[in-house]
Amino acid sequence: MQQVISELLNGSFGEVKLQEPLAPYTTWKIGGPADCLLIPRDKDQLIRAVKLLHERQVPWTVIGRGSNMLVADKGIRGVVIKLGDALNAVRIEGESVIAGGAYSFIKLSVIAGKEGLTGLEFAGGIPGTVGGAVYMNAGAHGSDVSRILQRAEVLLPTGELATYHNEDLAYAYRHSILQTKQGIVTEAEFRLRHGDRKEIAAALAAYKDRRLRTQPLQLACAGSVFRNPEGHHAAKLIEEAGLKGLRVGGAQVSPLHANFIVNTGQATAHDVLTLIEQIIAEIQARFGVKLVPEVLVVGER
Numbered sequence: 441m442q443q444v445i446s447e448l449l450n451g452s453f454g455e456v457k458l459q460e461p462l463a464p465y466t467t468w469k470i471g472g473p474a475d476c477l478l479i480p481r482d483k484d485q486l487i488r489a490v491k492l493l494h495e496r497q498v499p500w501t502v503i504g505r506g507s508n509m510l511v512a513d514k515g516i517r518g519v520v521i522k523l524g525d526a527l528n529a530v531r532i533e534g535e536s537v538i539a540g541g542a543y544s545f546i547k548l549s550v551i552a553g554k555e556g557l558t559g560l561e562f563a564g565g566i567p568g569t570v571g572g573a574v575y576m577n578a579g580a581h582g583s584d585v586s587r588i589l590q591r592a593e594v595l596l597p598t599g600e601l602a603t604y605h606n607e608d609l610a611y612a613y614r615h616s617i618l619q620t621k622q623g624i625v626t627e628a629e630f631r632l633r634h635g636d637r638k639e640i641a642a643a644l645a646a647y648k649d650r651r652l653r654t655q656p657l658q659l660a661c662a663g664s665v666f667r668n669p670e671g672h673h674a675a676k677l678i679e680e681a682g683l684k685g686l687r688v689g690g691a692q693v694s695p696l697h698a699n700f701i702v703n704t705g706q707a708t709a710h711d712v713l714t715l716i717e718q719i720i721a722e723i724q725a726r727f728g729v730k731l732v733p734e735v736l737v738v739g740e741r
């Protein structure tokens with residue numbers, strides 16, 4: 441690890457930060473340090489860095505906006521790669537919107553709407569990156585990435601670039617093949633349709649209004665904590681079990697939205713994980729339903 445760190449520091453690989461606390465890089469504002477955080481300045485630096493890590497057999501983790509991640513209190517070993525401005529471009533070709541892996545998914549929905557392209561309205565309140573959305577098959581309001589993704593350019597751990605078409609990604613509810621086969625989404629192409637600008641703007645506004653009313657957006661959180669079990673709504677089960685407002689340390693089940701856990705200020709990953717375990721046990725005991733987290737727990741506990 442020490443050798444690779446000096447190679448990263450001395451070569452031209454982008455910004456390198458050692459023992460960098462990761463809490464500020466996540467929407468939950470929770471998590472210990474990365475041994476090394478690397479922010480490549482362009483795609484070439486990213487590719488060379490991944491090749492180097494492959495050769496040196498150093499583990500790496502990619503982070504987008506950190507809006508679906510719980511970073512453990514001891515942090516993440518190895519190198520954490522954040523795409524930063526490197527892959528933050530967007531272009532429109534006919535009915536296709538093509539964006540870099542680091543591009544904001546919310547901004548993408550706004551840009552598409554202004555161009556009169558419909559299909560991305562569901563993304564208007566999903567505060568992650570394009571790469572994170574492709575990885576998670578992010579979705580809302582009855583749609584998700586799998587419905588519009590044409591292809592993704594993926595950097596493989598060997599440093600080669602591959603093209604994954606929609607059918608290669610094995611999409612299912614909040615699932616893609618990238619969750620079992622490591623890679624970095626560097627670019628994605630979404631196939632939209634021409635629509636009515638006013639209708640698109642109205643849908644975006646309505647979704648935004650609903651989120652503002654129903655989600656604790658002024659507090660640090662990571663969206664829905666649990667996946668919806670087949671035939672159930674996780675939020676409804678948690679609310680019916682009377683768990684809204686339940687606290688462990690600085691972590692609390694949001695009194696506004698039962699499937700959100702908010703960081704009331706000083707929450708640790710341990711607080712959140714303990715609360716998650718308590719919720720799972722209570723819902724299992726009351727309803728015989730096993731809740732499965734949607735948020736991803738990464739790092740050393």
Ligand SMILES: Cc1cc2nc3c(=O)[nH]c(=O)nc-3n(C[C@H](O)[C@H](O)[C@H](O)COP(=O)(O)OP(=O)(O)OC[C@H]3O[C@@H](n4cnc5c(N)ncnc54)[C@H](O)[C@@H]3O)c2cc1C
Binds near residue numbers: 569655661736
């Ligand atoms: C207020 C709020 C509301 C939310 N609402 C929704 C919602 O309605 N629907 C929904 O689906 N989600 C929702 N989320 C969760 C989250 O925004 C999505 O899962 C989002 O797609 C995660 O993107 P990210 O860039 O933050 O990924 P991160 O949290 O940074 O990472 C998530 C996973 O993706 C991987 N990843 C990140 N970037 C890349 C890349 N370039 N290439 C490959 N892998 C990558 C990471 O390694 C990690 O495993 C919400 C979150 C918040 C805070």
